[in-house]
Amino acid sequence: MNATTNATPVHCQDCGLSKLCFPPSFDQQMLEEVAHAVGQIPVLPKGGVVYARGDAASALYAVRSGAVKTIIVDAQGEEQVTGFYLPGEVVGLEHLGQAQCITTAVALERSMLCALPIMSMSQLSRQLPALQQHLFQIMSSAMSADYQRMHLLTQHSAESRVASFLLSLMERHRKRRLDPLHLRLPMSRGDLGNHLGLALETVSRTLGALQQRGIVQVSGRHVDIVDENSLARLGGSQCA
Amino acid sequence: MNATTNATPVHCQDCGLSKLCFPPSFDQQMLEEVAHAVGQIPVLPKGGVVYARGDAASALYAVRSGAVKTIIVDAQGEEQVTGFYLPGEVVGLEHLGQAQCITTAVALERSMLCALPIMSMSQLSRQLPALQQHLFQIMSSAMSADYQRMHLLTQHSAESRVASFLLSLMERHRKRRLDPLHLRLPMSRGDLGNHLGLALETVSRTLGALQQRGIVQVSGRHVDIVDENSLARLGGSQCA
């Protein structure tokens, strides 16, 4: 099944997230132009599938509300969480040049998404150099983030990985002008552990330890940052 | 310093690797057209730097001969090997939409590379939809490969990681119509271990163990595949 069906029109020019989905340099008119191609797909419940591996790669998806995870599934049925996506972020870049979806995208909670048809984006990007540039830019940023994460996965302790993850969430909150000190984790400990290369028990223990040391305050899926500096020190392998 | 300087003209239409650097659908004339933008940079000795983090992101580089690794360096000076590139492969995709290079690329041995200026590629890709498509395609393929590797890094044993790496090298040999059963590793055990998230000693031990079990025949940096099926079983987390 394909989520682009039943898309309803949207008005990117009125959307508070448009500066994240599209180049900040885009003016009202340019937004209007791309908005014609964009459509909002029906609300996804928790666990709802945006697209699945093997589906025709027809669109990118911008998260409007909620949260999405992308996964790959290996031959043994083992899942690997390849990314988490929050409002204003674009899911599905990894199949921009592909015929079929490589990953599967699943809503972590009730979520609203906009579909950006790949055909339209490719065509528009030929007319609007800024859009082409932007597509390359978010793709290369994603690659860059992936490299950072690889470094994290191969070189760092459980504590450092968890700290880094929290720091990245804070950074993403800042981009959306949300309070970076009060985080809500939309994913389970299992998904988080999977993404960080840790057992879910280890994630739990690590969060507990960070709380003990007065660095964060954990309450289920709510995390308050108490000592940002210490956290930064722990996750501190910023590679640039 | 920037390797695009002193580039000499090339003739992509006569290069055996052109089907790898550019869309296989490109005809002679299209190749000629892009070739005007492409230039070969001076031969790099072992350890030579193609580009370094912070350099202006001016070009992509196609490997003609030799081999290249890309690395990121964190605040503590720790290296992370983010990729290895063999002839016919394109280095530097991760800074296509960026102002500055994110990674550093280093020749693993005496290497020859062609520079594909980003400006020219962006412009050409507006005239040649197939080129735009191809750029997106190699970028998304790279992302896909990165995801597979993350899965490898987080979920799998040392043995499985090494096996997977050998399998991927075999696959790349096949693409270039080289014998996939006789591999030469252009990188040190240290670089390989770094890339796979293993200590160099573990890589060495694992290769030794695979040899013991009659799966491969290792002699320094030469690896002969003896039992491809067993190797495939060990590395067998093909995610698609």
Place this chain on the structure above:
DNA sequence: CGTAGCATTGATTCTCTTCAAGAGGTGTGG
């Protein structure tokens, strides 16, 4: 209010890392 899924905590096991020593190979200079 009860159940199911999610999260915490504890005890044990295991794989890989680290530290250390030595072997092999390569390139340079005598």
Place this chain on the structure above:
DNA sequence: CCACACCTCTTGAAGAGAATCAATGCTACG
């Protein structure tokens, strides 16, 4: 052409960190 030095790789022993197994507690939702 050989000898030495340097670098890379191999191999061994000990230890650390996280995984796994297992039981209990919490929370949310029907």
